[in-house]
Amino acid sequence: MARSNKEKTHFVCQECGASSPKWQGRCPDCSEWNSLVEERVTSTASRQAVMTPRSTQPLRPLNEIDAQRLPRMQMSSNEFNRVLGGGLVPGSVVLVGGDPGIG
Numbered sequence: 001m002a003r004s005n006k007e008k009t010h011f012v013c014q015e016c017g018a019s020s021p022k023w024q025g026r027c028p029d030c031s032e033w034n035s036l037v038e039e040r041v042t043s044t045a046s047r048q049a050v051m052t053p054r055s056t057q058p059l060r061p062l063n064e065i066d067a068q069r070l071p072r073m074q075m076s077s078n079e080f081n082r083v084l085g086g087g088l089v090p091g092s093v094v095l096v097g098g099d100p101g102i103g
Contacts, residue, residue: 007040007041008040008041009038009039009040009041010038010039010041011023011024011036011037011038011039012036012037012039013027013029013030013032013035013036014035014036014037015027015030015032015035016029016030016032018030020036023036023038024036070089071089071090072084072085072086072087072088072089073087073088073089073090074087075087075088
């Protein structure tokens with residue numbers, strides 16, 4: 001049985017170069033609207049595009065990262081500081097939630 005060369009497509013962002021297997025209105029990496037365009041690729045090229053690492057920094061084991069050294073901003077509530085592990089880390093995002101009527 002003969003094997004056919006089936007063309008595959010992926011969508012590449014014209015702003016940042018990110019690749020996606022399907023079209024999306026907004027690029028998942030740079031958030032630009034309507035920047036993804038369809039490109040036809042061979043099956044080997046499509047695999048390489050998906051497996052390309054996005055970060056150029058080398059990986060580090062978690063035991064080499066000292067989380068206690070991060071500067072923290074103290075909040076007005078000692079309990080809130082305790083929950084955050086000593087205060088709020090600048091640049092971090094904290095989602096605070098609870099049952100309705102709890103706070």
